[in-house]
Structures are given as structure tokens and as C-alpha cells.
Amino acid sequence: MTETSSTAPAPDVVDFAAHHEPSWREGVKTGLPSLFGIGAWGLVVGIAMIKSGLTIPQALGMTLTVFAGSAQLAALPLIAAKAPIWVIFATALVVNLRFVIFSALLAPHFSHLPWRQRLALGYVAGDLTVALFLQKYPSETPEVGKLSYLKGLLYPNWASWQIGSIAGIFVGSAVPPEWGLGFAGTLAIICVMIPLMVGRPALCGVLVAGAVSVLAHALPYKLGLLAAVLVGMITAMVIEETSEKWRSKRG
Structure with a gap:
């Protein structure tokens, strides 16, 4: 008896085997113009964490686990002011509620993936990368190259943020306030946000x-x-x- 169509490879297998590199490169190319702004914003957040009184290990732990600049900046003054823990968590949660919307938008595209893989993709997802992906693939219809394209957007974005943030953590105490990096960070985040409005x-x-x-x-x-x-x-x-x-x- 011949094999039925149910044994055909899943879209992601075909994606990886035949279309991984072209789709990955296209995703990287699409997200490339935003990487400098993301890195600059990460640099400012890294400096802000040190300036707010966090130790280097605490700041590194925060940037690697939280990976959300707006929530980090919202939480830092509350931590410095010794605000109640529920206020800190509530503020960070509300600031990041948009990621619930992002998850709802991405879920139909990748609901067939194992939960661990979906969790990992959700961790590295960001505002601009999700918006760029949905511009390329507005339909939920399965297409070869979707997963590789998304990874090409997400991974460089995550790496750019972490490089900038970690650099900011280590140089934070050495940067004089008159450099005005806080204003540079404001400009960087504005450049990232405007296309989303x-x-x-x-x-x-x-x-x-x-x-x-x-x-x-x-x-x-x-x-x-x-x-x-x-x-x-x-x-x-x-x-x-x-x-x-x-x-x-x-x-």
C-alpha cells in the first residue's frame, strides 16, 4: 500500500530543509535598518539600570530575563523608590500587555509548533519584529518560509538589544551625565515606535x-x-x- 498524504512532511520540515537560508536572509535584511536603534535603546536601558542602583549581576539578570526596555524603565524608578512589589509587577505587566496582543496575532501562524519552541519564539519577539512579520505574512495560511523569516527578524533583534544593554551595564558608571544619552535613547525609541503608529x-x-x-x-x-x-x-x-x-x- 502506498503512503497517504498524511505522511507528507510538515511545512516547517520543508521550510528548514529547502527554504531556510533564503527566508532567513530575507528576514535579516528586512530587520537590519532597525538594529542600530534597538542597540542604542538597549545601551540606554543598560546605563539606566546601573544608574538606578542595580549591581552588575542584577542588571545582567534583568536584561537577560525580562528583555523589555519599556517595562524595565518603568520598573526601575519604582525599585529605586522602594515601591510595593505589587506596584512594580502591576506596572510592568500593564506596560507589556501589548505582548498578549502580539501572541494572539502570531498564534494562528505557529500553533502547530511544540510549546517549548513557541515559548522560545515568544521570549525573543519584539514590537517591530512582530509588525514586520505580519506585514510580510498577513494571512494565517501555511506558507513555506514563515518560520525561517520570523527567526531572521527575531534573533538579530534580540542580539542587538542584548549587546547594547550589556555594553551599557558595563560602561554605565563611566559615562558622564552631560553626554545626554538619556535623550539619545528617547530619540532611538521614537524612531522604533513611529512605524508602529x-x-x-x-x-x-x-x-x-x-x-x-x-x-x-x-x-x-x-x-x-x-x-x-x-x-x-x-x-x-x-x-x-x-x-x-x-x-x-x-x-
Whole structure:
């Protein structure tokens, strides 16, 4: 009896065997322009960790396990202010809630992979890399090259961040404040974020979050940041839902 089609190799086997290198190279090439900004942002976060009072082992542990610059920067002043642990975790959780959305967007593409592999991919996933992947593969339909392309985006991005962050950790105490690296880091993260602010919901969410962060700046334990993120996310979701209802009625 001949073999049935059920024994055909899975898409990822074909992906790795025949299309690994071209798809990987394409992913690396696509993400290459952002690597300098990611490394610069990592450098600033590394310096910030040392300046906030963390020891080198603590800072290294944080950058290797957390891998989320915005959450790290949100948590650092709270740690320095000896804020309650629940405030630190709640702030970091809210700041990183966007990764829940990223996971929901990527899950249909890679739900067939073993959970350990999905966990590893989730760890190295970042804002810009997920956005670039979804631009290339907006459909959930299985395609040869998807996994290799995603890895070509994720791994260099992760390496660029860690190199910059670790460098910042070791040189943090030697860099004079007048160099203004904090401002350079702000410019770097703006360059990374601007391409992600596509569409009315995202733009409105960012503007509202910015306004709330200014108005709530005086709240203790940096809770103004927590409030800004929550209100900004809710604003974006409401506008997105309202826009979809309006489009459906017109259609």
C-alpha cells in the first residue's frame, strides 16, 4: 500500500530543509535598518539600570530575563523608590500587555509548533519584529518560509538589544551625565515606535496616553505611567471597535 498524504512532511520540515537560508536572509535584511536603534535603546536601558542602583549581576539578570526596555524603565524608578512589589509587577505587566496582543496575532501562524519552541519564539519577539512579520505574512495560511523569516527578524533583534544593554551595564558608571544619552535613547525609541503608529486607533491611543501621563505625573510610585498606559489602550480599543462598526454599517 502506498503512503497517504498524511505522511507528507510538515511545512516547517520543508521550510528548514529547502527554504531556510533564503527566508532567513530575507528576514535579516528586512530587520537590519532597525538594529542600530534597538542597540542604542538597549545601551540606554543598560546605563539606566546601573544608574538606578542595580549591581552588575542584577542588571545582567534583568536584561537577560525580562528583555523589555519599556517595562524595565518603568520598573526601575519604582525599585529605586522602594515601591510595593505589587506596584512594580502591576506596572510592568500593564506596560507589556501589548505582548498578549502580539501572541494572539502570531498564534494562528505557529500553533502547530511544540510549546517549548513557541515559548522560545515568544521570549525573543519584539514590537517591530512582530509588525514586520505580519506585514510580510498577513494571512494565517501555511506558507513555506514563515518560520525561517520570523527567526531572521527575531534573533538579530534580540542580539542587538542584548549587546547594547550589556555594553551599557558595563560602561554605565563611566559615562558622564552631560553626554545626554538619556535623550539619545528617547530619540532611538521614537524612531522604533513611529512605524508602529499606523492607523487612527494607535495614534489616538498614543496621544491620549501622552496627555494622561503629563496630567498624572504627580501621582506617587509613578502610577501616572500605569494610568496612561491603561487609558491609552482603552482609547485605542474603543476607537478600533467604533470604526469597525461604522465601516460595517456603511458596507
